[in-house]
Amino acid sequence: xxxxxxxxxxxxxxxxxxxxxxxxxxxxxxxxxxxxxxxxxxxxxxxxxxxxxxxxxxxxxxxxxxxxxxxxxxxxxxxxxxxxxxxxxx
Numbered sequence: 710x711x712x713x714x715x716x717x718x719x720x721x722x723x724x725x726x727x728x729x730x731x732x733x734x735x736x737x738x739x740x741x742x743x744x745x746x747x748x749x750x751x752x753x754x755x756x757x758x759x760x761x762x763x764x765x766x767x768x769x770x771x772x773x774x775x776x777x778x779x780x781x782x783x784x785x786x787x788x789x790x791x792x793x794x795x796x797x798x799x
Contacts, residue, residue: 717794719744719777722759722769724752729780730768736782743791744772 719737723730737746751760751767763769769779772790 715798717744717773717791718747720747720749720771720774722749722751722763722771723767724750727767733768733770733782736784737787740787740791743795 721730721733734746749756749759751763763779766779770777770782770787772787773794777790778786
């Protein structure tokens with residue numbers, strides 16, 4: 710039995726500066742052991758498709774590659790989705 714867990718990946722589409730993104734990360738802080746945070750800077754040339762899609766909407770969150778929420782963290786929605794994924798991985 711391996712100790713490796715398949716934690717869900719929470720992708721944060723962001724850019725600098727982004728006060729709303731910083732705020733969102735603070736809200737998610739208590740949950741950070743339950744997911745892997747991956748930040749995508751939409752201003753980088755290789756992320757131009759995300760820039761075009763999300764430039765007016767950051768922060769945008771995807772959970773395991775699927776759109777989850779934008780602008781602000783919806784803790785209830787986040788909790789529900791996180792729980793679902795944790796149950797699938799058991």
